[in-house]
Amino acid sequence: MSEDGHAYPSSRFYVVIALILAVLTAMELMVFYVDALASVLVPVLMVMMSAKFALVAMFFMHLKFDSKLLTGIFLWGLFIATAVILMLLAMFGKFAG
Amino acid sequence: MGPTSTGIGNRKLGMWTFIGSECMLFGTLIATFLIYRGHNVVGPYPDDLLNIPFITVTTFVLLMSSLMMVLALAAVQRGDVRGTKLWLFLTGFFGLIFLGGQFFEFNHFVHEGLPLSRNLFSATFFVLTGTHGAHVAGGVLWMGTLFVRAAQGKLDSSHAETVEIAGLYWHFVDVVWIVLFTLIYLLS
Numbered sequence: 001m002s003e004d005g006h007a008y009p010s011s012r013f014y015v016v017i018a019l020i021l022a023v024l025t026a027m028e029l030m031v032f033y034v035d036a037l038a039s040v041l042v043p044v045l046m047v048m049m050s051a052k053f054a055l056v057a058m059f060f061m062h063l064k065f066d067s068k069l070l071t072g073i074f075l076w077g078l079f080i081a082t083a084v085i086l087m088l089l090a091m092f093g094k095f096a097g
Numbered sequence: 098m099g100p101t102s103t104g105i106g107n108r109k110l111g112m113w114t115f116i117g118s119e120c121m122l123f124g125t126l127i128a129t130f131l132i133y134r135g136h137n138v139v140g141p142y143p144d145d146l147l148n149i150p151f152i153t154v155t156t157f158v159l160l161m162s163s164l165m166m167v168l169a170l171a172a173v174q175r176g177d178v179r180g181t182k183l184w185l186f187l188t189g190f191f192g193l194i195f196l197g198g199q200f201f202e203f204n205h206f207v208h209e210g211l212p213l214s215r216n217l218f219s220a221t222f223f224v225l226t227g228t229h230g231a232h233v234a235g236g237v238l239w240m241g242t243l244f245v246r247a248a249q250g251k252l253d254s255s256h257a258e259t260v261e262i263a264g265l266y267w268h269f270v271d272v273v274w275i276v277l278f279t280l281i282y283l284l285s
Contacts, residue, residue, distance in 0.1 A: 008170075008171070008174070010171075011167075011168055011171050014164060014167045014168060014171070015164065017164075018160065018161060018163070018164035021160045021163075022157060022160065022161075025153065025156060025157055025160060028153075028278075028279070028283055029149065029150070029153050029283075032149060032283050041283075041284070042284060045279050045283050045284060046279070048279075049275060049276060049278075049279040052160075052272075052275045053272050053275050053276065056163060056268055056271055056272050056275065057268075057272060060163050060164075060166070060167050060264075060268045060271075061264075061265055061268045061269070061272075062261075066105075067103065067104065067105055069103055069105065070105065070109075070110075070113045073110075073113045073114055073116075073117045074113060074116060074117055074120070076117060077116065077117030077118060077119070077120030077121055078117075078120050080120070080121050080124065081120040081121050081123065081124025081125075081127075082124065084121070084124045084125060084128055085124055085127055085128040085131065088128040088129075088132060089128065089131060089132065092132045094131070094132065
């Protein structure tokens with residue numbers, strides 16, 4: 001039960017989410033080995049990674065059902081981490097042609 | 098523990114704040130790994146050693162351990178002691194399998210001539226994945242203590258938040274690996 005009284009999902013729902021995660025992981029592996037997708041490998045894998053990340057955070061960590069403050073705390077940490085990564089990569093010329 | 102002025106329990110709010118700070122820790126380690134990627138002047142190189150199918154299997158195991166964890170939470174919330182013990186045990190057990198896979202991989206790298214100090218890849222790889230592995234090990238110990246408490250009958254539905262907080266930590270370790278699996282292995 002979340003702080004604002006919302007019930008968490010059923011066990012069956014969690015199993016469905018786990019199956020989706022397993023399928024996405026298998027798709028990641030498949031994409032990795034398909035030569036025809038080499039040119040779009042990075043964006044495709046990043047989208048699938050983000051989808052898996054979001055599924056675990058929203059449903060297994062219950063952010064979808066809990067107080068938005070908790071989502072804010074998590075997203076703030078993620079924002080700082082992402083900003084640090086991108087700024088350091090830029091400083092070291094990783095985005096230069 | 099009582100709720101804070103936000104209506105959220107102290108321990109849960111504390112765990113989320115900790116997770117937020119952990120994002121920054123892993124962010125710096127990931128940044129370091131990415132900056133030095135491809136700058137090795139001596140081998141062995143990542144492409145020679147990374148075993149993608151093997152790591153995919155251990156990734157799958159860690160993902161499924163997250164399922165075990167939410168099932169443990171669901172069990173403790175409905176007062177199912179037997180289910181709580183089973184799912185907590187399986188969560189820790191799957192974590193141990195993941196750690197075994199990581200130990201095997203580290204051992205393989207060292208035997209192939211890639212110890213920690215060999216090149217930039219090995220230094221950043223071992224520190225990043227080793228830090229994550231240490232978090233998994235901490236989580237396994239945590240699952241162990243919860244399992245013992247459940248076995249002693251000291252973990253009923255009134256302690257659901259205790260299991261939920263352990264679960265938050267465990268799922269965070271899982272989402273970090275989701276990122277590392279893509280960045281280290283699939284985009285190698």
